[in-house]
Structure formats: structure tokens, C-alpha cells
Amino acid sequence: MADSIRFAIVGFGNIxxxxxxxxSHNRAAINARLPRPLELVRLADKDLxxxxxxxxxxxVEFTDNVEKVVRGDDVDIVVxxxxxxxxxxxxxxxxxxxxxxxxxxNKALLADCGAELWALAAKHGVSLLFEASVGGGIxxxxxLQQGLAANQLLSVRGILNGTCNFILSSxxxxxxxxxxALEEAKRLGYAESDPTFDIEGYDTAHKIAILASLAFxxxxxxxxxxxEGITHIRAEDxxxxxxxxxxxxxxxxxxxxGPGEAVEVRVHPALVPxxxxxxxxxxxxxxxxxxxxxxxxxxxxxxxxxxGPTASAVLSDVMNIAQxxxxxxxxxxxxxxxxxGERNLRPMRETAVAHALQxxxxxxxxxxxxxxxxxxxxxxxxxxxxxxSRRPGEYFNLTIFTKRSSExxxxxxxxxxxxxxxxxxxxxxxxxxxxx
Amino acid sequence: MADSIRFAIVGFGNIxxxxxxxxSHNRAAINARLPRPLELVRLADKDLxxxxxxxxxxxVEFTDNVEKVVRGDDVDIVVxxxxxxxxxxxxxxxxxxxxxxxxxxNKALLADCGAELWALAAKHGVSLLFEASVGGGIxxxxxLQQGLAANQLLSVRGILNGTCNFILSSxxxxxxxxxxALEEAKRLGYAESDPTFDIEGYDTAHKIAILASLAFxxxxxxxxxxxEGITHIRAEDxxxxxxxxxxxxxxxxxxxxGPGEAVEVRVHPALVPxxxxxxxxxxxxxxxxxxxxxxxxxxxxxxxxxxGPTASAVLSDVMNIAQxxxxxxxxxxxxxxxxxGERNLRPMRETAVAHALQxxxxxxxxxxxxxxxxxxxxxxxxxxxxxxSRRPGEYFNLTIFTKRSSExxxxxxxxxxxxxxxxxxxxxxxxxxxxx
Numbered sequence: 001m002a003d004s005i006r007f008a009i010v011g012f013g014n015i016x017x018x019x020x021x022x023x024s025h026n027r028a029a030i031n032a033r034l035p036r037p038l039e040l041v042r043l044a045d046k047d048l049x050x051x052x053x054x055x056x057x058x059x060v061e062f063t064d065n066v067e068k069v070v071r072g073d074d075v076d077i078v079v080x081x082x083x084x085x086x087x088x089x090x091x092x093x094x095x096x097x098x099x100x101x102x103x104x105x106n107k108a109l110l111a112d113c114g115a116e117l118w119a120l121a122a123k124h125g126v127s128l129l130f131e132a133s134v135g136g137g138i139x140x141x142x143x144l145q146q147g148l149a150a151n152q153l154l155s156v157r158g159i160l161n162g163t164c165n166f167i168l169s170s171x172x173x174x175x176x177x178x179x180x181a182l183e184e185a186k187r188l189g190y191a192e193s194d195p196t197f198d199i200e201g202y203d204t205a206h207k208i209a210i211l212a213s214l215a216f217x218x219x220x221x222x223x224x225x226x227x228e229g230i231t232h233i234r235a236e237d238x239x240x241x242x243x244x245x246x247x248x249x250x251x252x253x254x255x256x257x258g259p260g261e262a263v264e265v266r267v268h269p270a271l272v273p274x275x276x277x278x279x280x281x282x283x284x285x286x287x288x289x290x291x292x293x294x295x296x297x298x299x300x301x302x303x304x305x306x307x308g309p310t311a312s313a314v315l316s317d318v319m320n321i322a323q324x325x326x327x328x329x330x331x332x333x334x335x336x337x338x339x340x341g342e343r344n345l346r347p348m349r350e351t352a353v354a355h356a357l358q359x360x361x362x363x364x365x366x367x368x369x370x371x372x373x374x375x376x377x378x379x380x381x382x383x384x385x386x387x388x389s390r391r392p393g394e395y396f397n398l399t400i401f402t403k404r405s406s407e408x409x410x411x412x413x414x415x416x417x418x419x420x421x422x423x424x425x426x427x428x429x430x431x432x433x434x435x436x
Numbered sequence: 437m438a439d440s441i442r443f444a445i446v447g448f449g450n451i452x453x454x455x456x457x458x459x460s461h462n463r464a465a466i467n468a469r470l471p472r473p474l475e476l477v478r479l480a481d482k483d484l485x486x487x488x489x490x491x492x493x494x495x496v497e498f499t500d501n502v503e504k505v506v507r508g509d510d511v512d513i514v515v516x517x518x519x520x521x522x523x524x525x526x527x528x529x530x531x532x533x534x535x536x537x538x539x540x541x542n543k544a545l546l547a548d549c550g551a552e553l554w555a556l557a558a559k560h561g562v563s564l565l566f567e568a569s570v571g572g573g574i575x576x577x578x579x580l581q582q583g584l585a586a587n588q589l590l591s592v593r594g595i596l597n598g599t600c601n602f603i604l605s606s607x608x609x610x611x612x613x614x615x616x617a618l619e620e621a622k623r624l625g626y627a628e629s630d631p632t633f634d635i636e637g638y639d640t641a642h643k644i645a646i647l648a649s650l651a652f653x654x655x656x657x658x659x660x661x662x663x664e665g666i667t668h669i670r671a672e673d674x675x676x677x678x679x680x681x682x683x684x685x686x687x688x689x690x691x692x693x694g695p696g697e698a699v700e701v702r703v704h705p706a707l708v709p710x711x712x713x714x715x716x717x718x719x720x721x722x723x724x725x726x727x728x729x730x731x732x733x734x735x736x737x738x739x740x741x742x743x744g745p746t747a748s749a750v751l752s753d754v755m756n757i758a759q760x761x762x763x764x765x766x767x768x769x770x771x772x773x774x775x776x777g778e779r780n781l782r783p784m785r786e787t788a789v790a791h792a793l794q795x796x797x798x799x800x801x802x803x804x805x806x807x808x809x810x811x812x813x814x815x816x817x818x819x820x821x822x823x824x825s826r827r828p829g830e831y832f833n834l835t836i837f838t839k840r841s842s843e844x845x846x847x848x849x850x851x852x853x854x855x856x857x858x859x860x861x862x863x864x865x866x867x868x869x870x871x872x
Binding site for chain 1: 454458459461462464465466468469567572573574575577578579582583584585586587588653695713716728729730731732733734735736737738739744745747748749750751752754755756764
């Protein structure tokens with residue numbers, strides 16, 4: 001096809017196979033929407049021998065010469081699905097420097113050096129698109145860059161890792177321990193054999209770094225994100241949360257209260273209302289809630305991973321570039337990008353967050369007064385107290401919801417509480433994210 | 437500002453006021469994202485005297501000479517917020533013919549003659565954007581046109597009218613009658629004094645016509661949509677639905693089972709699972725679930741109406757046009773449009789839908805056999821039967837869920853059932869839309 005738009009895929013693993021599969025299957029529909037047809041000309045992977053879930057399509061070259069593919073002159077668009085920092089960065093840079101547009105699903109790369117890569121793309125007059133990097137097939141990048149562009153965004157909060165959400169949902173549904181739910185996730189193919197990247201929150205942190213950059217126009221990187229994983233969550237903590245109407249979710253939060261205010265970016269388990277969109281997002285689904293000052297809250301829900309959803313996002317980006325190539329005009333990065341303002345990030349120790357203290361305390365006359373005193377002494381304000389269960393004269397279980405306070409103050413209050421010797425066991429502390 | 441991009445608003449009512457307000461408030465943030473600043477130069481309305489919720493900003497001309505605004509050479513973008521068919525169509529046509537880009541929130545206009553207007557825009561090399569026409573600030577148009585572009589879409593289903601959803605949610609929550617819930621909606625400003633357009637489903641039908649056109653690449657108009665409103669819904673029907681785990685929603689459905697298959701487009705009350713994203717969307721919220729063959733289901737939820745959300749969508753469109761004007765390239769219509777394929781729409785009488793029959797029947801030995809016979813005689817297959825309550829020896833209440841069958845067959849089965857004289861009162865029949 002003389003006037004086709006040619007693309008190549010670097011990295012023929014699971015996601016690469018998905019892109020091949022969806023492109024083959026939807027080719028007629030895709031090309032009907034484009035002014036010139038798309039053609040997959042080359043697949044590159046350093047490993048040519050491992051069996052793939054889909055065959056190499058007829059007419060497509062399959063090569064282990066990745067360098068040639070990213071530097072060659074016979075492709076217009078390079079799809080980078082290698083993942084990780086090295087050698088993916090070198091591949092992306094080589095392609096951009098060679099004047100090729102790049103589509104990537106690589107969240108780690110963008111959260112590590114996205115600003116440098118976008119600058120490189122701009123310098124060479126090409127596009128670097130990345131819808132697949134966050135939320136699988138959910139078109140959240142486009143929503144932030146285009147559909148909600150007229151808003152001052154106040155917050156982006158999301159459930160961005162299907163593995164963690166499956167584990168927490170499964171613990172909530174069955175009362176299973178973390179380790180048991182993790183094993184089940186592995187068995188069902190929802191967790192890697194080494195699940196560290198997911199369960200420690202790193203995957204989520206990469207994604208929220210990208211979303212925060214777009215939402216607040218700052219260069220937010222993985223290393224800027226406060227991260228706490230879910231390995232310490234116990235089934236009984238989740239049950240206690242349910243008693244107060246909350247679910248436990250690994251939440252990514254990026255927030256900015258207004259122009260000139262600092263941006264906070266954090267990933268940690270949090271209580272969210274069971275009746276909220278985030279609280280109801282169970283299993284491997286992802287959900288992203290964006291709050292804009294004009295639009296209010298908008299929530300996007302869908303499959304956040306997997307071959308089909310990721311391929312949907314990758315190929316939609318490829319189509320966008322193909323349209324732009326034919327129609328002319330500036331590269332899409334220029335069109336889409338947000339200004340990278342001065343960095344103004346709030347460290348976690350200065351971030352005020354609402355907390356829930358799940359306490360098991362002695363049932364004495366002075367118990368409530370003692371707790372209140374410990375909190376008041378550190379100026380931690382109480383929003384409400386929920387008694388969950390009681391064995392009169394022995395102990396009772398309650399959850400204290402605090403208003404927003406700094407982590408430092410809360411820790412000091414907890415120390416006072418420990419010293420008072422009224423707690424039967426160490427308190428479980430969750431951050432709380434209420435409905436927008 | 438010599439090199440600003442100038443826009444004018446035609447129609448200074450509630451939504452126009454919202455656009456003025458959000459633009460004034462977010463101007464710095466909006467212009468920081470644009471290569472050249474946006475400037476509101478003119479507001480036009482035939483009525484200059486009615487007090488507005490926001491003042492005319494300093495430096496903005498307020499005129500009743502609408503013709504001059506849509507034809508004048510000193511604006512680049514015309515925002516049409518007049519609504520309705522006439523004179524809005526004339527205004528839009530005049531602006532497009534004069535080489536001005538147009539942004540509109542006018543669903544009625546697009547569902548009536550969108551194809552003609554898009555063609556006119558293309559002919560004159562300008563853009564006609566309409567994100568605000570469906571789902572308020574929810575960026576669903578962009579999702580269909582760009583983010584999910586690589587999918588073959590299978591269905592688009594939505595709760596697209598906040599008035600109806602408020603009424604139905606309120607009836608479900610309080611057991612109020614339709615008329616009572618409508619009165620409450622009026623009192624709270626969620627329903628017009630003449631609510632016909634909303635409660636008869638016409639507003640929803642306009643919106644699904646637009647979504648179906650984009651999703652399936654066909655020229656679907658309001659007049660193609662099967663429409664049934666909510667005025668006949670009774671609180672007891674909603675209570676019966678809840679007993680089987682369903683909510684009653686006014687649902688817009690556009691569906692196509694695959695390439696070459698006919699497209700069905702319909703608006704009617706439907707049972708949806710209480711536990712689904714659609715079933716959980718209460719109050720004035722809108723929700724749109726899009727199912728693509730690669731991405732699976734993606735659901736977008738947010739405020740579907742009101743000044744802020746609509747202004748968010750309108751101004752995001754204006755920003756998109758401003759970026760394109762500076763960056764060059766083909767108009768966004770070209771870039772965004774889907775091919776208008778041959779029309780292949782399935783009439784409602786040929787559409788197979790699953791149904792729920794809420795029955796109150798005599799408690800006789802032959803009751804179940806009689807019902808099954810009536811259905812079987814018309815080849816209506818039963819999916820499941822749920823007994824809701826029973827007064828032994830007198831009557832019992834049950835819901836029969838059928839598999840998909842044509843409306844004609846179902847009606848014939850209902851006629852047989854009526855003739856059998858086992859029903860205590862006329863059955864309530866709902867269409868059923870299960871989770872994707």
C-alpha cells in the first residue's frame with residue numbers, strides 16, 4: 001500500500017500480542033475511520049522463539065533487530081511495548097530523534113523521564129502519545145487533556161491497579177487473609193509471580209504521577225509520590241471498615257486546592273464510602289474520579305489492564321496520529337500538552353488528611369475522655385465517633401474519624417494514646433477519602 | 437489583544453451565563469494552556485432586558501443583533517446556546533458559511549440535521565463541535581471519537597436525563613408517586629414548568645441519536661429513535677423491581693451486534709441490576725456505558741446538566757478549536773468525524789429485547805403451567821422466575837424474566853395470558869437491560 005501509514009511494534013509480549021490481535025480483527029473498522037489506511041509492517045522483540053498467543057500476521061516482518069526498527073526510515077509510528085526504563089528509553093529516544101511518532105503504554109518510563117521525552121518529541125516535531133499508560137482502555141488521558149481542559153482541576157483520585165483491587169475486594173467478600181487473596185489472584189492470572197510492583201503500590205504511583213502532571217501542569221515524577229502498599233491490610237480491618245460504611249481501597253490521590261496551592265500526590269490504602277463510585281469499584285476494574293471546578297466530579301470506570309483494553313488505547317493513539325499526519329498541523333503533543341509550571345509539591349509530612357482510627361479499648365468510665373484528651377492535646381479534631389461493638393465492663397470497639405490533620409500531629413496523638421494504656425491492641429489507622 | 441482568538445456567545449440564558457461565569461473565573465488557567473489567548477468579545481440575545489445571573493463582563497459587547505454576531509468578521513468562534521431548531525439552525529448555518537467555527541450544546545438541532553451541518557462545516561473548512569450536547573460535562577463525545585476509536589462498538593447505554601433520573605430515584609427512595617416526585621423535581625429546579633420534553637423521553641432520544649451516529653457511523657436522527665417516557669411508572673412497579681434486584685431507569689440504548697448488523701436505537705424505562713453502574717446512578721447524575729469489542733465496558737458518570745458542567749464542555753470545545761487554529765491542520769470535524777455509512781436501522785417491532793413481567797396471579801394448581809404455556813405458545817423463552825410474595829390459596833406475585841424476544845411475540849403472549857384469566861391485575865411489563 002503506497003500511501004498507507006506504517007507502524008511497527010517493539011515488544012511482542014502479552015500486550016504486543018493484544019495490539020496485533022485487535023488490529024487484525026478491527027482493521028476494516030479502523031481504516032474506515034481514517035483518511036489513509038494503517039499498516040502494521042514490523043514486529044520487533046529480542047526474543048524470537050517464545051511461543052506467542054497470536055501468530056505473526058502474514059506480510060509482517062518479525063525481527064530481533066530492535067535498533068533497526070526504531071531507526072529505520074520505513075515506519076511512521078513506533079509503538080513501544082517493551083516496558084521498564086532500559087532499554088525502552090533508548091528505543092523511544094531513537095525513534096523520536098529519527099522523526100517517528102511514538103505511542104507507548106510505558107507508565108514507568110513516563111513517570112521517570114516523561115518531561116524529557118515530551119520535550120524531545122516537540123524538538124523533533126513528532127507526537128508521543130500514551131493513553132494506555134494509565135487505566136488501560138479508559139480514555140482518561142484524553143479526558144484530562146481535552147474534554148475537561150477548561151476546568152481548574154481540584155483532585156484526581158483513582159483505583160489504578162487491578163491486582164490490588166482484586167485482592168482487597170476478595171478479602172472483603174470472603175474474609176480471606178492478604179496472603180490467601182494474593183495466591184488466588186496469582187492463580188487467576190491477576191497477579192505476577194513476583195507481585196511486589198503491584199502490591200507495594202509502585203504501579204499505582206507511576207500512574208498517578210502521570211495523571212498529576214497532566215491535571216496540574218507540573219512535572220510530577222514517580223519519586224515525588226508518597227507510596228504505601230497493601231501488604232499489611234488485614235481482613236478484620238476491612239470488616240471494621242465495612243461496619244462504618246467504608247471500603248478499603250488502594251487509592252491514588254492527586255489534589256490541589258486552587259491556583260498557587262501546592263499539589264499533593266500520594267498512594268496508600270484509604271477508607272472510601274461503600275456507596276461511592278470508588279467504593280463500589282470491585283475486582284480488577286479501575287476507576288478514576290476527576291473533580292473540576294466547573295464540571296464537578298466525573299468518574300470513569302473500566303478494565304484497567306489486559307490485552308484488549310490496552311490495545312484499545314494503543315491503537316486509538318495510533319489512529320489519532322495517523323489522522324494528524326494526513327490532515328497536517330502541529331504534532332499532537334503541542335496540541336495536547338499542558339504547560340509545565342513551576343514545581344510546587346507538598347511533602348507528605350505537611351499534608352493534612354482525614355483519618356479513621358479503628359480502636360479496641362478498655363471499657364472504663366474515663367476511656368472516651370482519655371481518647372479525646374490525647375487527640376485534643378495534639379490538635380487533632382474529631383469529626384465523629386462510631387461505636388462498632390462492645391463487651392460491657394471489658395472492652396469496646398470504635399472508630400474515630402478525625403478531621404484533616406497532619407501526619408505528624410496524628411502520630412503524636414497516637415503516641416499519647418499508647419501511653420495512656422487504654423488500648424487493648426494497637427490501633428489500625430486508615431486515611432479517609434470522602435465522596436467528592 | 438491583537439493576536440487573541442475571539443469568540444462570541446449567541447443565547448445569554450442560563451447556560452450562556454454559565455459559560456461567561458466559568459470563562460471569567462478560569463480565564464488564566466485556560467489561557468495558560470493555549471498558544472494564543474481566548475477572548476470573549478460579544479454576547480448576543482434577542483432579549484436584552486431580563487436580569488441575568490451574571491453581569492456582562494467589562495469590555496464585552498451585549499447586543500440583540502444576533503445576525504450581526506453570527507455574520508460579523510470580528511469573531512473566530514461562535515458558541516450557539518439558543519437551543520431548539522429555529523432560529524438556532526439559521527444562526528449556525530450563517531456562522532459556518534461565514535467561515536466561523538461553531539460550538540453548540542444544541543442536541544435537538546444535531547439530532548434533527550446534524551449530518552447537514554457537519555457537511556456544511558466541512559465544506560467551509562471549519563469545525564462544529566458539540567461535546568456539551570450529551571451528558572453535560574462528561575467527555576463522552578471525545579471518548580467515542582478518539583479514546584475508543586479503535587474499537588468496534590457493540591452498545592452505548594445511558595442515563596442521559598437528570599430530570600427523569602431524579603424522579604425515578606426519588607420514587608424509589610421514598611415510595612412517592614410519579615406526580616409527587618415530579619412536583620419535588622420542579623420545586624428543586626430539576627424539572628421545567630412544562631416537563632414534557634424530559635419526562636416523555638424526547639431529550640434522551642435526541643442525545644442517543646447523536647451517540648448512536650458517532651458509535652456506529654450512521655446518520656441516526658431523533659425521528660429514528662423509539663421513545664417511551666416515564667409518566668406511567670408506579671412506585672409499586674419500582675418496589676417490585678427492587679425485590680428482584682433491579683432499579684427502574686429511563687434508559688437510552690444503541691446497540692449493534694457486529695459489522696453488517698442493523699443498529700437499534702431506543703429510549704424507554706428498563707430494569708437494570710441494582711448492583712450495576714447504571715443501576716447505582718441516582719439523582720440528577722448521568723451515566724453512559726460504552727462497550728467496545730477490545731476495551732470491554734467503559735462507564736462515564738457525572739453531572740449531565742447545569743451551568744458548570746455544560747460550560748466545562750462548551751469551553752473545552754472552544755479551547756480545542758483555538759489550539760487547532762494556531763497549530764494549523766485540517767478542521768477538527770475532519771479529524772474527528774466518523775464515516776457516515778449506509779443507514780441500517782432495526783425498527784422496534786423487529787427488535788428482540790429481554791423482558792420482565794411483574795405478575796399478580798391466582799394461586800391455583802395450574803397457574804405456573806398456564807403462564808408457561810402462554811409464553812411457550814408464542815415462543816417467548818423464560819430465563820428465570822422469581823416469586824416475590826404469596827398469599828397461599830389466593831394469589832401470588834412473581835416476576836418472569838424472559839429471554840430476548842420480539843415485542844410482537846411478547847404482546848401475543850400477554851394477550852394469551854389475559855385470556856387465561858389467571859391474572860389478578862394487569863401485568864406490568866418492563867424491558868430488561870442486564871450488565872454488560
